[in-house]
Amino acid sequence: MPHVRLQEVAQAAGVSVVTASKVLSPNSTGNNTKVSTATSERIREIARQLGYRPNLAARQLAGGSSRLIGLLLYSQSSPMEFARAAYVEEAAARRGFRVVICQCGASQESVRFCLDDFAAHGVDGAILLANAYPDLNEWIIGYARRLRHVVYYDRPLCDDGTCDYVEVDLTAGVRQLVDHLYAAGRRKIVYFLPYPEFPHGKYPSLIARERGFMEGMEAHGLPYDHDFAERFHFKSLPGNTELVRCAAEFIRVERPDAVITRNDNFAVVVLRALHESGLRCPEDVALAGYDNFEFTENLVPSLTTVDNRLTEVSECAVGMLVERIEKRGTAERRAEIFTPRLIVRESTGAGGRCQAD
Incomplete structure (x- = not known):
């Protein structure tokens, strides 16, 4: 397909090239043309129909914005991390930006390559x-x-007070689960959190969730194993069959009346272990996961979980970055912290009721 030029878009829309450029390259320098909302929408629609894509190299040589946002992902991320990437792309597109994604490994060399690629x-x-x-x-x-x-x-762990960031309060998320289970009458609550050995130490997100469990248990005066956070540390994470066996043995020894898992995937492992052990959920053992994967609503029983509001958080991150790019808003550091939502379903005795606090 031949490259569609800006002149062709302008001709089809019945406007000047200067006007089309103002709409399709809003950050280009030296263009103070005023364009009505209706005309802007018509130009964008015609550009979409014709398949017009701006010449980024020419735009940058002219001193304008590239309209590109870099997004750095960890190559071993969970599916939820890749969902965040999709939300970022959607939020960026609504603002007229495209996203360049780079997946790094857990090494300085790999991260440097990705950041250099963004700069290039x-x-x-x-x-x-x-x-x-x-x-x-x-x-x-x-x-x-x-x-x-x-x-x-x-x-960032080493934030010096100048970093812009968005964050989900994971501690509050797990704390909500403990509070909910306590209110439901559960008193022997345990945390199932298998994790592999990390070359750079345990990630802050895991530590934050563990802290939420401890804070909740202590607040209600409930006993718990203070070494729980090291109990399921593996050199490499076992396969599903071994994890089910591990969960079944854990339940047999601990005899809990409620289990919280580090994420929804591990909740499925525990649900299988309960079934193979002849235990009913939630009658014998209540179960709660974390992350609110789409499949959790269709499990039997449907799974109580926590939603990290990733759509909102991603929208905020993109909005924050675009404000910096377009030099809008305060010059001071920006930080936004989101409290997760508790989603109550059948696995903790909710009878199908869904609650979002």
């Missing part, structure tokens, strides 16, 4: 989802300063 593409700014490696975080913050603007998804 001339991105206007970047959102870093992969930044929480304990022994790399300070270096990442320093190296990322070569980019024009950066927003961190999760507060």
